[in-house]
Amino acid sequence: MAYTLFYFPGNANLAPHMALEELGVPYELALLDRAGGEHKSAAYLARNPTGRIPTLLAPQPNGGDQTVFETAAILLYLADNHPDSGLAPAPGSADRGQFLTWLIHLTNTIQPEYRVFYYPEQHVTDPSHAADAKATAERRLGEMFVLVDRELATRPYIAGEHVTVADFLLLMLVRWGRSFARPPRDLPHVGRLCAELLARPAVRRAFAQEKLAAPFI
Ligand SMILES: N[C@@H](CCC(=O)N[C@@H](CS)C(=O)NCC(=O)O)C(=O)O
Structure with missing residues (x-):
């Protein structure tokens, strides 16, 4: 059960990518063919209707996955899902x-x-x-x-x-x-x-x- 991060080198995926590495959780990178417009394809738009990069697929206990897009949402989602990492102060904490x-x-x-x-x-x-x-x-x-x-x-x-x-x-x-x-x-x-x-x-x-x-x- 691994996350999947749709990316293009140096795009807004870079921050979630750093977070995934810092967390040390299993994940795969899925390179988008940006020149070929893959981020505007029907398959990608079905996941992320904005047609922008990045998108994260997060594995769920039932075997499916949840789609998260918007860079900051992905960052917050990852940090909150792995609270022991300390990569986000817990709700209610001073910071x-x-x-x-x-x-x-x-x-x-x-x-x-x-x-x-x-x-x-x-x-x-x-x-x-x-x-x-x-x-x-x-x-x-x-x-x-x-x-x-x-x-x-x-x-x-x-x-x-x-x-x-x-x-x-x-x-x-x-x-x-x-x-x-x-x-x-x-x-x-x-x-x-x-x-x-x-x-x-x-x-x-x-x-x-x-x-x-x-x-x-
Ligand atoms: N608010 C979005 C913006 C993402 C964004 O602008 N991504 C750029 C790459 S860094 C992109 O997809 N550009 C191609 C396009 O807009 O068609 C986010 O934070 O995820």
């Missing part, structure tokens, strides 16, 4: 509110801005405005990461004293900004945390399995 706050901030504020950066043509009516939309997204993302950096000046991890799945989401989002004129990795506290995360064997395995080459962030 739970901070954990939820930053998990949701990262997925709800920073991650969608990357859709403008990477798919600017989807966010304008006049195609000649796409470059401006992309540049604006880069500027806004820069401001967002400065805010995260200020938070990280006060604690080692985004949710407190312990690593959580929210940190894996942050690392993935930092990676996506590696081409910026001012990449988020250069912020002192963001850079410090990402360097520590990248040294974790589980994180290194996830990057290696997706065949991601340096520079990682």
Whole structure:
């Protein structure tokens, strides 16, 4: 009984992939043919009607599986299903509110801005405005990461004293900004945390399995 993670190298699957490796649970990777549009195929849409990557299939006791999509939902699902891992503070614990706050901030504020950066043509009516939309997204993302950096000046991890799945989401989002004129990795506290995360064997395995080459962030 293993999880299945539908993925494409470096896509939003990377954070759940790190979490699966960190958990040490059985799982399989299912590579999507993105160039061939497999994430828009009827079979994939039946699982994930958004046609976006990633999707997780979670084995159930009755022999079937449950489908979970949305990166942050997958992260929370995995952490909550394996509470002994400590990858999410337990409901009712001191750090739970901070954990939820930053998990949701990262997925709800920073991650969608990357859709403008990477798919600017989807966010304008006049195609000649796409470059401006992309540049604006880069500027806004820069401001967002400065805010995260200020938070990280006060604690080692985004949710407190312990690593959580929210940190894996942050690392993935930092990676996506590696081409910026001012990449988020250069912020002192963001850079410090990402360097520590990248040294974790589980994180290194996830990057290696997706065949991601340096520079990682
Ligand atoms: N909110 C979604 C966004 C996922 C997303 O944007 N995935 C990108 C790859 S990183 C994708 O599927 N792009 C192809 C497309 O939108 O058609 C999530 O967090 O899972």
